[in-house]
C-alpha cells in the first residue's frame with residue numbers, strides 16, 4: 001500500500017459502516033450499525049462488547065473477507081474492497097497450516113508475494129527467534145502446544161510485513177499464564193519491530209486483557225460504537241496496573257457495558 005497525502009499507510013477509517021445479514025429464517029439482522037471511527041497509525045485498539053454485538057463482523061470487513069452493506073472502510077488512502085497483504089489476520093482457531101513445518105508457515109505469505117527464498121528464510125528465522133521458537137523451526141504444528149502455535153501465528157503475521165494486524169480473540173482458548181506470556185510477546189513485537197509501528201485491532205471479551213494491551217478501547221453494543229476510551233497507563237503494564245484507581249474506573253465502565261454492572265445479576269435473579 002502506498003503513502004498518500006490523504007492517509008498514512010496504516011491508519012483505518014470507518015465511515016458510517018453497516019452490515020446486515022439475512023438469517024436462515026428470512027429475518028434480517030443488523031450486525032454493524034453506522035460505525036464511524038478513526039484508528040491512528042500505530043495505535044493498539046481493542047474492540048470490546050457483549051457476545052453477538054458485531055465485533056467479528058467489523059474485523060472481517062476490515063480484512064476484506066466480508067463486504068460492507070453500507071458506508072466505507074479505508075486503510076491508509078485506499079478503500080477496502082477485498083483482502084490484501086497490507087492486512088494480516090489471526091483468528092482464535094486454526095491460524096497455522098498443519099501440513100507445513102513451522103518455518104514454512106512463517107514464510108508462506110512472503111513466498112506468495114514473491115520474496116526471494118534466502119530473504120524470506122532470514123526474516124522467518126528472525127521472527128521465530130523473537131517469539132522464542134527457533135528450536136522448533138523444523139517441527140510440525142501438531143508437535144507444538146496451543147501457546148506455541150499462537151507464537152507461530154504471531155511470528156507469521158509480523159513476518160508478512162502487513163501494516164495492519166487484525167486479531168480476533170487470538171488468546172481466548174489459552175490458560176491464564178500462557179495468555180499473559182503471549183501478551184508480552186505481542187507487545188514486544190509491536191513496540192520493537194520496524195517503524196512505522198503496526199496498527200493493531202484486537203477483539204476480546206476479556207476486560208483485563210483490553211486494559212493491559214490497548215492504547216484505546218472501543219466498545220460495541222448492538223452493532224453500534226457506544227464508547228471510545230483512551231488508556232493512558234504507562235507501559236509496561238502488569239496486574240498491579242489493573243488495580244490503579246483510574247484503571248478500576250475504566251474496568252467498571254467496561255463491565256457495565258458488558259451488562260455486569262453492580263447489582264445487575266442480583267436484580268436479574270429477583
Ligand SMILES: Nc1ncnc2c1ncn2[C@@H]1O[C@H](COP(=O)(O)OP(=O)(O)OP(=O)(O)O)[C@@H](O)[C@H]1O
Pocket residue numbers: 021022023029030031049050051052053054055056057058205
Ligand atoms: N453469516 C451470518 N449470517 C447471519 N447472521 C450473522 C452472520 N454472521 C454474524 N451474524 C450475526 O451478526 C451478529 C454479530 O455477530 P458477530 O459474530 O460479529 O458478533 P461478535 O460480537 O463477534 O460475537 P462473539 O463475541 O460472540 O464472537 C450476531 O447477531 C450474529 O448472529
